[in-house]
Amino acid sequence: GFVSGIKATLISDLSEAQSFLNDYNTMMEVVYSKSIKAAWAFYTNITDHNREVMVAEDLYSDQVAQQAARNASQYNLTIMDQTMRREFIKIMDIGSAAQTDPVKQTRLKEVLSEMETIYSTAKVCIGDGECLPLEPDLTRLFATSRDHDVLLAAWQGWRDASGAKMKELYTEFVTLSNEALAILGHADTGAYWRSDYDSPEFEEEVRVLFEQLRPMYEQLHAYSRRKLMEIYGRDKFPESGHIPAHLLGNMWAQEWLNLVDDFMPFKGKPSMDVTKEMVNQGYTPLRIFQLADDFFGSLGMIRMPPEFWNGSMLEKPTDGREVVCHASAWDFYNRKDFRVQQCTDITQSDLETVHHEMGHVEYFLQYKHLPLQLRGGANPGFHEAVGDVISLSVQTPEHMKSIGLLSTIGNDTESDINFLMSMALQKIAFLPFGYLIDQWRWSVFRGDTSPEEYNDHWWDLRCRYQGVSPPVERSSSDFDPGAKYHIPANTPYIRYFVSFVIQFQFHKALCNASGYTGPLHRCDVYNNTEAGKVLGDMLKLGSSKPWTFAMQQMTGQATMDAQPLMEYFEPLLEFLRRENGNDYGWHPHCPTFKRSVGDNSAFSVLPSTISIVATI
Numbered sequence: 001g002f003v004s005g006i007k008a009t010l011i012s013d014l015s016e017a018q019s020f021l022n023d024y025n026t027m028m029e030v031v032y033s034k035s036i037k038a039a040w041a042f043y044t045n046i047t048d049h050n051r052e053v054m055v056a057e058d059l060y061s062d063q064v065a066q067q068a069a070r071n072a073s074q075y076n077l078t079i080m081d082q083t084m085r086r087e088f089i090k091i092m093d094i095g096s097a098a099q100t101d102p103v104k105q106t107r108l109k110e111v112l113s114e115m116e117t118i119y120s121t122a123k124v125c126i127g128d129g130e131c132l133p134l135e136p137d138l139t140r141l142f143a144t145s146r147d148h149d150v151l152l153a154a155w156q157g158w159r160d161a162s163g164a165k166m167k168e169l170y171t172e173f174v175t176l177s178n179e180a181l182a183i184l185g186h187a188d189t190g191a192y193w194r195s196d197y198d199s200p201e202f203e204e205e206v207r208v209l210f211e212q213l214r215p216m217y218e219q220l221h222a223y224s225r226r227k228l229m230e231i232y233g234r235d236k237f238p239e240s241g242h243i244p245a246h247l248l249g250n251m252w253a254q255e256w257l258n259l260v261d262d263f264m265p266f267k268g269k270p271s272m273d274v275t276k277e278m279v280n281q282g283y284t285p286l287r288i289f290q291l292a293d294d295f296f297g298s299l300g301m302i303r304m305p306p307e308f309w310n311g312s313m314l315e316k317p318t319d320g321r322e323v324v325c326h327a328s329a330w331d332f333y334n335r336k337d338f339r340v341q342q343c344t345d346i347t348q349s350d351l352e353t354v355h356h357e358m359g360h361v362e363y364f365l366q367y368k369h370l371p372l373q374l375r376g377g378a379n380p381g382f383h384e385a386v387g388d389v390i391s392l393s394v395q396t397p398e399h400m401k402s403i404g405l406l407s408t409i410g411n412d413t414e415s416d417i418n419f420l421m422s423m424a425l426q427k428i429a430f431l432p433f434g435y436l437i438d439q440w441r442w443s444v445f446r447g448d449t450s451p452e453e454y455n456d457h458w459w460d461l462r463c464r465y466q467g468v469s470p471p472v473e474r475s476s477s478d479f480d481p482g483a484k485y486h487i488p489a490n491t492p493y494i495r496y497f498v499s500f501v502i503q504f505q506f507h508k509a510l511c512n513a514s515g516y517t518g519p520l521h522r523c524d525v526y527n528n529t530e531a532g533k534v535l536g537d538m539l540k541l542g543s544s545k546p547w548t549f550a551m552q553q554m555t556g557q558a559t560m561d562a563q564p565l566m567e568y569f570e571p572l573l574e575f576l577r578r579e580n581g582n583d584y585g586w587h588p589h590c591p592t593f594k595r596s597v598g599d600n601s602a603f604s605v606l607p608s609t610i611s612i613v614a615t616i
C-alpha cells in the first residue's frame, strides 16, 4: 500500500547509515567549530562587526544542519540499535535552526544578539557621573554594602538599564522562536526544552521535588528575614512576610552566601567566608583555576589541556573592550579547543563559579571521543552538576584548611551548624529561584502569559515561591526577567534546579565509592581515584544513553531524589525549626504599595485575618 511504498524508499542499509554518520561528524565538526569561534570572538569583544560575523556564521551552520537533517530522514530507523537511532534522531531535531525563511531566521539571531549586547554592556550611572557595570562593581556592591538606599538604587538602576530595554525584543523573540520550533512539530519552545529530560511527566516530577524541599526553604527564609530585620529595621519589611529583593547580597536574591557573616548562628567561631583570606594570600584568577584543575587531577580525571590555558579568558580585559562577563564554558566541538570565559574576581563566590565552569569542561573532555551528536550531558541537569559536586568537597572545612584558606576547623556542633548555614545560603536559598524561572518562561512560551502580564506574573512567582518581593512598585514597562542573564541569553534554567537536587545524589555516590562513612556534609573526596572513576565513567557516556541509565550506573537508582540533599542539611533543619518556632512563612501574593500620601511604610497592611503561614 501507499505507506509501505514510502517505507520502501527509506535506506535500510546499516553500513550506509554508518558512513552517513561518519561523514556527518567530519563535516559538522568543521562547520560548528567555525561558528563557535565566531561566537567566541563576539563574546570576548562585543562590536557590531563581530556580531554580524557571528550571525552570518550561525546562519550558515543552520543551513548545513537543515540539509543534514533532510538527508538523515532518508534512513530507516527501525533497523538501527538504540545508540545509532539516538544519533539520527538528534541529527534531525535541530531546534530553532529549522527555520527556512532567511528573513525570520536572521531576525531571530539579531534579536538574540541584541539582547545579549544590552545585558552585557548595561551600566548603572550613580551621582557623580560614574557608571558601574554589573561585574565586578555592582556584584561587589551587593556583596559588601548594607546601605538600604544604595542597594535600592543599584537594584532599580540595573533593571532600568537591562530588562526594561529589551521587553519588545523579548516579545518578538518568543514569536520567532515558537514559529521555528513549530516547523519540527514542537508545541512551543518550552516543550522543546523539556524534551531533553525524556519524560512526559517532567513538569510534575520537578514540582514534586520542589514541594518536598519547600519546608526546608521556608525555615531558612524565616531565619534570614529575622536576621535582615535586625540589620535594616522592621519597617523596611512588608507585613506580608516577604523579604525585599535587594537585601539578600545578590542582584537576583538567587543565593545568599554574601550574608554568611551576618547570618552566622554561633559567633566567636572562625568566619566561613574565605574571600578575605584569598585576597590576603594574593590569589589570582589563574591560581583559582589551577586549584580547580588540581582537584580533577587528584581524582585521576582529565586535567585541562594546553589549549584551555592558552585560549580561555580568565579575567576581565583592561583594554576597554566590552565583553560578556557572565561566566561560561565552551566546547568547540573539534576535540581540541575547550575554554572558559569569566571575569573572575577574587571571592569565594567566584571560587565556586570556577569549579562550576571547569566541571562543564571536564564533561567536554570526558566525552570528546563520542560522535558529535552524543557530546552532551545525560540531561542538561547533569552538565550543571559536575563542577558543583567537586565544590561540595572543596568547601568542607577540612578541605579549606588543607588548602590554607581556613585556619582552624571547629569540630564542635556549633561550628558544624555554622558551616551548614554557609552551604544552605548557597544551596537551599537557590531552590525556589532555580524552580521559578522556567515556570515563568514555560507559561510565556505556551501563551498563558501575555506581554502585558510578563512582569506581573514574574513577581507573582517570586512572591509565591521565593517569598521575595519588589522593594519598589513595578510597572508594566518594566521587564525584570530580562535583568537575569539567562532570559536574554535564552538559556534554559530548570537544569540548575535539577542540578541542585542530583548533585547531592552524586556527592553521596562518590563519598560511598571512596569508602567515607561520616556525615555527608563533611565528606571530601580529594585524592580519591575510586570516586574519580565513578564520576568519570558516568561522564564518558555523554548523552549516548537515557539519563536514567547514567543515574542508575552512578547512584544505584534511576530517579531524581531529594533525600541526599535533605540528609546533608538535616542537622541545620533541626536548628532552624528550634530557632523559628511559629515565626515562618509569607503570604502567597505580593504586598501592595499604598498610594496615599505621607504614610511612612510603603506597604499596605494586609487584613490581619490572612495568616502569613505559607499556604501550599
Ligand SMILES: C[C@H](N[C@H](C(=O)O)[C@@H]1CCCN1C(=O)[C@@H](N)CC(=O)O)C(=O)N1CCC[C@H]1C(=O)O
Residues within 6 Å of the ligand: 254, 326, 327, 328, 329, 330, 353, 356, 357, 360, 383, 384, 489, 491, 496
Ligand atoms: C555562571 C553560570 N554560567 C552558565 C553555566 O555555566 O551554566 C553559562 C551561561 C549560560 C550557559 N552557560 C554555559 O557555560 C554553558 N555553555 C554550559 C554548557 O555547556 O551547558 C551560571 O549561569 N550559573 C551557575 C549557577 C547558576 C547559574 C547562574 O549564575 O544563575
Ligand SMILES: [Zn+2]
Residues within 6 Å of the ligand: 356, 360, 383, 384
Ligand atoms: Zn553551568
